[in-house]
Amino acid sequence: MMTESNESQHVCVIGIGMMGSALAEALLAKRHRVTVWNRTASKCDALAAAGASVAASASEAAAAAQVVVVSITDHHASASVVQTDDVARSLHGKLLMQFSTVTAEESRDMGRWAEKNGIVYLDGSILGYPQDIRGNNCTIVYSGPKAAFDANKNLLAAMGGNPQLVGEAIGGAPTFDKAVYSSHYGSLLAFFHGAAICHAAGFPIEIYVEEALMGGEGTTRRYGKMIADRSYEVTGGTLETDAAAYAHVVKLSEELGIDAAFPKTVASYFERAIAAGHGQQELPAMFEMLIKRSA
Numbered sequence: 001m002m003t004e005s006n007e008s009q010h011v012c013v014i015g016i017g018m019m020g021s022a023l024a025e026a027l028l029a030k031r032h033r034v035t036v037w038n039r040t041a042s043k044c045d046a047l048a049a050a051g052a053s054v055a056a057s058a059s060e061a062a063a064a065a066q067v068v069v070v071s072i073t074d075h076h077a078s079a080s081v082v083q084t085d086d087v088a089r090s091l092h093g094k095l096l097m098q099f100s101t102v103t104a105e106e107s108r109d110m111g112r113w114a115e116k117n118g119i120v121y122l123d124g125s126i127l128g129y130p131q132d133i134r135g136n137n138c139t140i141v142y143s144g145p146k147a148a149f150d151a152n153k154n155l156l157a158a159m160g161g162n163p164q165l166v167g168e169a170i171g172g173a174p175t176f177d178k179a180v181y182s183s184h185y186g187s188l189l190a191f192f193h194g195a196a197i198c199h200a201a202g203f204p205i206e207i208y209v210e211e212a213l214m215g216g217e218g219t220t221r222r223y224g225k226m227i228a229d230r231s232y233e234v235t236g237g238t239l240e241t242d243a244a245a246y247a248h249v250v251k252l253s254e255e256l257g258i259d260a261a262f263p264k265t266v267a268s269y270f271e272r273a274i275a276a277g278h279g280q281q282e283l284p285a286m287f288e289m290l291i292k293r294s295a
Contacts, residue, residue, distance in 0.1 A: 012065035020071035022130035030158035037061035062090035075106035104171030111170035125177035136161040143172030200256040232281035243270035
């Protein structure tokens with residue numbers, strides 16, 4: 001079903017946990033009709049009071065709506081609810097969107113089931129928290145048919161505000177989000193380690209926070225362009241220079257008695273990049289070492 005993007009739609013949300021509730025509330029706020037279902041029916045009470053209809057079963061919910069959103073804990077739970085003959089009949093010719101926490105292969109499994117049963121399928125990964133969905137300030141990445149993504153853009157925008165299609169191959173969204181997680185949590189761990197140095201040395205955390213925030217986005221964009229272009233001509237300093245500076249982080253961590261596992265790991269990447277011949281290039285040349293097994 002390819003509904004025009006400017007139409008209000010009837011959406012079923014299966015799974016009314018923290019994220020499912022936020023998705024349903026956001027859809028109601030944008031004046032879409034919403035039907036909800038959850039195995040623990042009482043979790044639907046607040047949404048019913050807000051204007052949602054409550055279905056007696058997952059198949060009844062799917063039958064009532066044009067689009068079905070699934071937000072259940074994991075693949076096993078979502079498959080046990082969705083991948084049934086009754087739900088398949090209710091979903092035939094409609095759009096199914098999977099927001100449960102799944103792997104790429106698990107999403108492909110549901111995609112294959114959807115294709116077999118004549119169901120249009122998009123998988124989605126939410127790069128934010130329930131409050132971001134409610135605040136219309138959240139990116140959700142999708143993979144699946146571009147025609148389905150484009151035809152339902154208004155609906156997708158209602159759920160967070162910033163839908164992005166990362167590819168048409170099913171499984172792309174739960175793979176893309178791991179790239180974002182790698183950057184996010186890796187950066188945060190680096191930030192936490194810097195805070196640990198400040199704490200151990202007796203420096204004000206507040207001043208550290210302000211300094212740590214300076215220049216981050218501009219540097220990331222510049223380095224991102226260098227990686228995209230696969231060009232690492234030195235405009236600032238060489239990777240060898242950065243490696244020499246970073247080596248002191250390991251030594252200082254050990255002297256202060258704080259955990260040195262993180263800086264030792266980072267230092268080992270510097271050593272490997274230099275050994276691979278990238279020492280006289282700029283820091284993003286480390287990317288070439290990271291991808292060498294898959295390039």
